[in-house]
Amino acid sequence: MAPNEEPQKSSVETKVKYLEVLFNTINHALIGYVTIYLSYVSYMNGFEHLFTWHIFLCAVGYHFFMAESFLTLYSSNSWTSLNTAGTKRHIHWILQTIGFVAIFTGTGIEIYMKERNKRSHFKSDHAITGLVSMVFIVLSLLNGIASYFSLKIKHIIRPVYVKLGHYLTGIVAFVIGMVSLALEYSPRRMQSVENKNMLISFTTIVIALTLVGAVKTMYGQFKGLCR
Template structure:
């Protein structure tokens, strides 16, 4: 019995290497940020938990939930599509729970200080991302059962809208996270060069994790009008 030899192209090898680098960058940014938080704030500090929970939600959890559908993503290549959907849903569910808890921490913190809620760009974008996350969950369920809903709309329409709203939720949430880096509580912890490097790395993480989703959106859009 002979086994067919699969030829691996140079492009594929390069994509695997870049994917590996991506995961390393996610790990470095996550560990460094969490170390900054826990090293500079007491555990009972409510604002610290706001930063911890929201950072964990967007950098490792949402990034990994989105990129797992990419064909060159190393850790999810062996998963069948239904299992990928489950893992995607679980990661996003944990992420949204973390964001919800993080926002609740900041609301409590502002109530204690007597500060108005949702007035800064950081707060407004964070709220918009949180609301879009719940919309994305509902659309995700529609997308999962799209075949059963084909009398209402073509399955590709449900999938496109879910994909688009999910990307918007993630991108706006990352924007909120980066805006938060410039606020006093975090800004005092880092130098100017560290801040610039951090924002650049988060931007790279966001772009690379969404790359396959962008391609999927484009393909779905073409199918909608074909």
């Protein structure tokens, strides 16, 4: 390598790092904005209505807790960058657990309401994608438990495969769940067509920026498998 190539490489890596931090900050702002807006919409609908709790719990479950749980493991994440790997994993588990409880409770409320009103289940695109997401949430949770004990079961399956399975099922659960939310962004519920379009745009950006760290980690694991 030429003497001047190393400084140039270091300079590029520094610029990329700054960009990652910038986009991570933007992502946190969008996550916060959409979460607050959906919470406001829920408040305006009235928390005395059960359906409001379905909207609120699923919204904060996916858009805040699941998104932030992914970001805790991202090296450029602003509020966990100085934590140890072990601390990041613990925060990741706590946020995901809260998100799962919120999502399953919110979905359970909707199922209860349909049962009470003698209505069919899982007929709309929103409901079907929500169900698929929940299936992958369960798979992700099981893979996560296996990943936690991956060193103890390495004689059965290599830890890298368990971790890849956890990442893949988690990504699918998160993406489909966010799509399910977006399918319910109607002008009536979001108070205008402009608000609906804004929320769909912000949700799309959040999905993309949230998965940057997970995709980078998976790419590194795939490279390790190919060696």
